[in-house]
Amino acid sequence: MNKRTKIIIVAALSSSMIGIAAAGLAPSGPAEIWTVGAVSALTSIAVGAVTAFGTAFSASMQTNFERIISAVAVATKQEALNANNVGEGMQKSAQVFVTAVKSQHQAEDIAGTAINYAPDTGQGFQPCQTMQRNKSLSLAFDEAEQKTGSEIENMESDNKPGFMVQSKAEAMGQRLKNHYKKFCTEAEATQGLCSKSNLAGADVNAAYLFQPSIKNSDEDKARQAYIQHIIGEPDEQITGNVNQNIQAKAKFLEKINKDALISIPSYSLQAIRLANLKQKDYQEYSPNQLLKARINQYFGGQEADKWAGQLARQTERGLLTEALKMHGLETWMHQRQYQQNQRLEANLAALLIIDSKAKQLLLHKQYSQLSSQNTQ
Secondary structure: OOHHHHHHHHHHHHHHHHHHHHHHOOOOOHHHHHHHHHHHHHHHHHHHHHHHHHHHHHHHHHHHHHHHHHHHHHHHHHHHHHHHHHHHHHHHHHHHHHHHHHHHHHHHHHHHHHHHHOOOOOOOOOHHHHHHHHHHHHHHHHHHHHHHHHHHHHOOOOOOOOOOEOOHHHHHHHHHHHHHHHOOOHHHHHOOOOOOOOOOOHHHOHHHHHOOEOOOOHHHHHHHHHHHHHHOOOOEOOOOOOOOOHHHHHHHHHHHHHHHHHHHHHHHHHHHHHHOEOEHHHOOEOHHHHHHHHHHHHHOHHHHHHHHHHHOOOOHHHHHHHHHHHHHHHHHHHHHHHHHHHHHHHHHHHHHHHHHHHHHHHHHHHHHHHHHHHHO
């Protein structure tokens, strides 16, 4: 309690006492002395009581304040401790969540990898078999192409490039004999020339050129005979000393030129024959049969149904892989077509040369006739 408050209380008490005393005694005489003394005594008692009350009140307030401060400190410490516990709990919870998310991502990555790279879902249709089939297809055509030159040289033909017969008449007679023996037609059998064959007319039928067969079988011999007929008559051996005889040398050079031109269609026809020749290394399949099997995987047959069914289970990576395989096969087909176009251009060039030579001979003949007429 401050000093001002004490003075106000004392003044109030003094006024009250004076009023009481004045009410009981006369305003003058000995009573005044007693009243002053009584007032002083009461004032002292009041001031002492007020002072004691202020001291006790201040002590009580101080004690309560300290208790409140202590309680606040305890509460603050507890609150801080609770906050730490809550923070640690949240941190541990976050760590558990992060670990769970990481585990989930790892599981998803493992599952995604397994799906993307599994043979049934992420590698396209039968990846190992498809690779082996593509490899076999390419090797079959490459081997056939490498054998074409030797097949032309070793073919049983009397008019292959670089070959000459002793007698053209005998060679043509041997051709006719082989035809009657192996490829007699119904019309020829009716005329009594021969007995009808199972491969009637096969040596003059282009369809047999594109049919698969085993090497040196009757069907293959029919193809070789067909090529022989297409190339034309054989050339007889050149008589005379080529080095000294001008005419013999001219005939020899003409033979070389003819063989060079004939080798172009011979090569094309042999390429067709070998493409349809069955090979033991490829389970008795011809290169063209292998090609047909590869195409049927996508566009026909039971394998195409399997391909479509498995393709429906493929992931995006599997579909892209399969599309890449198909694009690779398409590129390979374009390369084969490019080679065919080269052979076609070579045949057209040979045909143009032959035609120009024929016209050149006609012009020379006409020129000779005009020259002889002018001389006469």
